[in-house]
Structure formats: C-alpha cells, structure tokens
Amino acid sequence: MGNRAIEVLKENGIKTTHNRILILSFLLKNVGHYSTKDIYNNVKKKYMNLNLASVYNTLTIFAEKGIIKLVTKINNMAIWDSNTSAHAHFVCRVCQKIYDLQDISYLDIDIKVGKVQSIKVTYFGICNNCLKRGKASGSN
Numbered sequence: 001m002g003n004r005a006i007e008v009l010k011e012n013g014i015k016t017t018h019n020r021i022l023i024l025s026f027l028l029k030n031v032g033h034y035s036t037k038d039i040y041n042n043v044k045k046k047y048m049n050l051n052l053a054s055v056y057n058t059l060t061i062f063a064e065k066g067i068i069k070l071v072t073k074i075n076n077m078a079i080w081d082s083n084t085s086a087h088a089h090f091v092c093r094v095c096q097k098i099y100d101l102q103d104i105s106y107l108d109i110d111i112k113v114g115k116v117q118s119i120k121v122t123y124f125g126i127c128n129n130c131l132k133r134g135k136a137s138g139s140n
C-alpha cells in the first residue's frame with residue numbers, strides 16, 4: 001500500500017513524507033475531482049496529524065509537477081483533478097458538480113494549428129440535472 005505513490009514521488013523528485021504518500025495514495029486510488037477540503041477530510045481519517053494548509057501546499061507541489069491538475073476555484077477553494085489526461089471541464093454553478101468533457105474532439109485544432117497535448121478549459125453553466133429540477137431560476 002502506498003508503494004505506487006512513493007514511486008511517483010521519487011520519479012518527480014519530491015521528498016517522500018508520510019503526508020505526501022497518504023495524499024497521493026488517496027488521489028491515485030480515487031481518481032476524480034476534489035476540493036482541498038475533500039482531500040483533507042479523506043486523508044485525515046488515516047492520519048490525524050494533518051492540517052489544511054499543508055494539504056494545500058502538497059497539492060500545489062503535485063500540480064506543479066503535473067501529477068494532478070488544478071481545475072478551478074469555487075468559492076475560493078481549489079478543485080483538483082487526479083485524472084491528468086487532456087480534457088476540459090464543465091462546472092455547474094447550481095450543484096457545483098464538475099463534468100469531464102473527455103469526448104470532445106480536438107481534431108480540428110490538430111489539423112489547423114498543431115498537436116494538442118494538454119487542455120486547460122473550464123466552462124461554467126447549469127447542468128441538465130439542475131435545469132430539469134428547475135432550481136436554476138433567473139440568470140447567472
């Protein structure tokens with residue numbers, strides 16, 4: 001357990017600490033979108049000696065190394081993605097669910113400009129579920 005996390009840390013020249021191994025293990029095992037708080041809450045179950053600032057710092061280091069991605073900030077809280085494949089996001093302003101836009105074809109860009117290697121696009125709107133529920137009264 002945590003062996004893969006240790007490998008990834010070493011490959012990226014990041015000093016292996018208990019904190020970092022636990023945080024990365026969680027992200028590798030549970031690929032998806034998480035706020036700093038989500039990750040903090042999950043890892044804290046295993047390791048009480050943890051604070052939110054150090055989790056944020058660790059995630060920032062991971063993002064700088066390309067191990068994870070910073071999707072966006074919602075209410076000043078960073079949202080991270082442990083799926084680093086090239087994909088855009090749609091953030092629902094009502095339920096704050098984050099949708100991956102993995103199926104969008106970037107073929108057009110490939111032909112017109114060059115080979116796309118990574119994407120940092122975030123659309124904001126109201127998802128179909130929320131539109132159906134009619135919670136989305138008014139604009140914004």
Ligand SMILES: [Zn+2]
Nearest residue numbers: 092095127130
């Ligand atoms: Zn929604």
Ligand SMILES: [Zn+2]
Nearest residue numbers: 081083089100
């Ligand atoms: Zn994503």
